[in-house]
Amino acid sequence: MKVYISADMEGITGLVDAEDVQPPGRDYERGRVMMTEDVNAAVRGAFAAGASEVLVNDAHGPMRNLLPDLLDQRAVLIKGRPKVMGMMEGLSAEYDAALCIGFHARAGILGVLSHSFMGHEIEDIWLDDRPVGEIGLLHATAAAYGVPVVLLTGDDAACAELTAWDPSVATVPVKYAKDRFAAQLVPVAEARAAIEDASAKALSSRFKVPTVDNQDRTLAVRWQSASVASHLPAIPGVGKRDDRTVEVTGTMPDLYRLFNLFLRVATAITSNPPYC
Numbered sequence: 001m002k003v004y005i006s007a008d009m010e011g012i013t014g015l016v017d018a019e020d021v022q023p024p025g026r027d028y029e030r031g032r033v034m035m036t037e038d039v040n041a042a043v044r045g046a047f048a049a050g051a052s053e054v055l056v057n058d059a060h061g062p063m064r065n066l067l068p069d070l071l072d073q074r075a076v077l078i079k080g081r082p083k084v085m086g087m088m089e090g091l092s093a094e095y096d097a098a099l100c101i102g103f104h105a106r107a108g109i110l111g112v113l114s115h116s117f118m119g120h121e122i123e124d125i126w127l128d129d130r131p132v133g134e135i136g137l138l139h140a141t142a143a144a145y146g147v148p149v150v151l152l153t154g155d156d157a158a159c160a161e162l163t164a165w166d167p168s169v170a171t172v173p174v175k176y177a178k179d180r181f182a183a184q185l186v187p188v189a190e191a192r193a194a195i196e197d198a199s200a201k202a203l204s205s206r207f208k209v210p211t212v213d214n215q216d217r218t219l220a221v222r223w224q225s226a227s228v229a230s231h232l233p234a235i236p237g238v239g240k241r242d243d244r245t246v247e248v249t250g251t252m253p254d255l256y257r258l259f260n261l262f263l264r265v266a267t268a269i270t271s272n273p274p275y276c
């Protein structure tokens with residue numbers, strides 16, 4: 001069984017503030033250890049469930065957060081950026097299941113460190129006119145490859161967001177949002193044990209495998225800056241809904257790849273790198 005893990009940081013056990021998840025934040029280095037240990041718990045669960053291979057993609061901000069020497073040595077790590085598929089780099093139809101570790105709710109939701117890819121630049125995203133964030137886009141793209149997301153960990157808001165997309169996916173809340181930068185934490189040892197247990201259970205269960213679908217979907221993105229929205233239509237197929245919203249239609253893997261290009265263009269225009 002080949003398992004894919006996309007690892008973000010805002011939804012990691014014990015982390016609640018930008019200082020915990022962004023370099024050179026005061027607690028960022030400690031945050032890296034916390035992130036690596038949450039991922040290790042998921043990796044242990046995967047191998048306990050019979051995984052033959054676990055690929056981990058560092059999917060947060062600089063994408064150099066996970067500590068290779070602390071990471072479970074049975075897992076293979078993708079580190080650094082840019083990557084054509086960003087938070088989903090390395091995923092393909094050959095994987096049997098995907099796990100989202102350390103995820104957060106989308107922009108506009110009251111969740112710990114909630115945002116959508118670029119905290120200051122992206123106001124809203126829609127998939128077929130349904131509000132969506134990093135969670136829903138990853139779930140839809142993995143499904144298009146025929147790969148089910150079987151587990152998500154993060155704050156309670158992130159868990160609720162995925163359950164609204166797909167109630168069949170297991171979730172582990174490691175903290176309960178009190179505000180965007182405050183949470184009631186699940187004790188660290190308890191949270192990690194819950195992640196390991198849920199990973200083993202989810203991967204041992206008969207999970208539903210989505211059929212590969214190449215149907216066209218429509219992605220719309222509303223930017224804080226009209227400047228970004230005025231440049232993107234230079235890309236063939238990209239249109240404008242209004243001064244700050246662009247839209248494009250295509251299959252999910254193509255849309256996700258193109259969306260990562262949007263992030264590169266927006267970074268160049270605004271000098272604000274995505275922190276996913």
Ligand SMILES: [Zn+2]
Binds near residue numbers: 009060061275276
């Ligand atoms: Zn992130």
